[in-house]
Amino acid sequence: MDAFTVLFDLKALGIEQATLVMFAMLLALLVLGIPLAFVTLLVALIFALGWFGPMAVPLITSRVYSFVSSFVFVSVPMFVLMAALLDRSGIARDLFDAMKLVGGRLRGAVAVQTIFLAVILAAMSGIIGGEIVLLGLLALPQMLRQGYDRNLAIGVICAGGSLGTMVPPSIVLIIYGLTANVSIGDLFTSAFIPGFMLAGFYVVYVLTRCYLNPALAPTPEPDTRPWSEKIVLLRGIVLPILVVIFVLGSIYGGIASVTEASAVGVAGVLLSTVVRGEFTLTMLKGAALQTLSTVGMIVWIGIGASALVGVFNLMGGIDFVSDLITGISENPTIIILFMMAILFVLGMFLDWVGIALLTMPIFVPIVKDLGYDPVWFGVLFAMNMQVSFLSPPFGPAAFYLKSVAPPEISLGDIFRSLLPFIAIQIFAVGLLIAFPWITGR
DSSP states (O other), X not given: OHHHHHHHOGXXXXXXXXXXXXXXXXXXXXXXXXXXXXXXXXHHHHHHHHHHOXXXXXXXXXXXXXXXXXGGGGHHHHHHHHHHHHHHSSHHHHHHHHGGGSSTTOTTHHHHHHHHHHHHHHHHTOOHHHHHHHHHHHHHHHHHHHTOOHHHHHHHHHHHHGGGGTSSSOHHHHHHHHHHTOOHHHHHHHHHHHHHHXXXXXXXXXXXXXXXXXXXXXXXXXXXXXXXXXXXXXXXHHHHHHHHHHHHHHHHTTSSOHHHHXXXXXXXXXXXHHHTTOOOHHHHHHHHHXXXXXXXXXXXXXXXXXXXXXXXXXXXXXXXXXXXXXTSOSOHHHHHHHHHHHHHHHHTTSOHHHHHHHHHHHHHHHHHHTTOOHHHHHHHHHHHHHHHHHOTTTOHHHXXXXXXXXXXXXXHHHHHHXXXXXXXXXXXXXXHHHOGGGGTO
């Protein structure tokens, strides 16, 4: 025990220096390429042993159990499974064909159609990666073939595909609700208008740019197809819209909880694949394996982050950081802006799951003490995470699109294309701070 104390006497540092050592250790291990989940678990174990001794290890397990045993967490694999099934079916392709009827002869119509499709896909599953890959496969080749400006096409796909962060049922909002202990149904209701507002900003930006610079998009050709063909195309939108209505309608109508609604959504997508004649056991197996992989990543990050936050809290670290943040200014708005800046910087380097689980136990109590609504802050957090999906150097949206983009499109090209859309997202964050009533809170 004496040798142990000599090696691991972190308590002698004091909470200020221990906090610096903890975050330096996190950064160093992440730079080495170790996954975030294992980094947080390792640092949590080191500080639990070094601050409290070996008897503190059960504290980590109890903290982890409280995270993974949440009933609402069951909705996460269900929504991921919905996305995986959509990825393997022709539902998204038929949706895109049906969206050709939207926009008419507007210049930039295909880009607008892509944003509308992104909203519907987001409302079906709330998973980001699959949406961007689908849009990259369906919309990018068509826009490039028709002569759309490459930067505009790339930005529309990445920004539109990231709308799953905001549009219910958003996995980001579910994880925030679990972490902040607020109603996920309230979060969905409050995020509804801001999500569509952001999509509307994208549409206005696309149409404005195409109007001011006609070279960015081709002149649309008149649609000479007979109404009989148009009606056939519209069939592709019926089943997805029904799934959205059943999932969100059951939540907003108080018929089902979020967890129950997620099961309804999976059943709806499965039934849709059966009706369309696409259901096979191979497709189901592939979707299940993809779901296990994605949810496994989320669970492991959650376990590591929960353990680290639990140990840091017992050390008195959360109180220390809270006092540090609230000491920035007596103006509550300045404090909120400071927290948004922290999230923005973290979003450049960390996955949103880790950001939510590491920061929200610190930020949410501060928000409540300042007199703000934690539901409003959850929507603000989700809007901020929109930026993180596009921000260099590790914005995941760019890497998702790169995986299916033509080889001549580099990561640098993608990130440069995203800058105007990042500006739009930051503007939307500012609007939510200035006008909280947008969320209905």
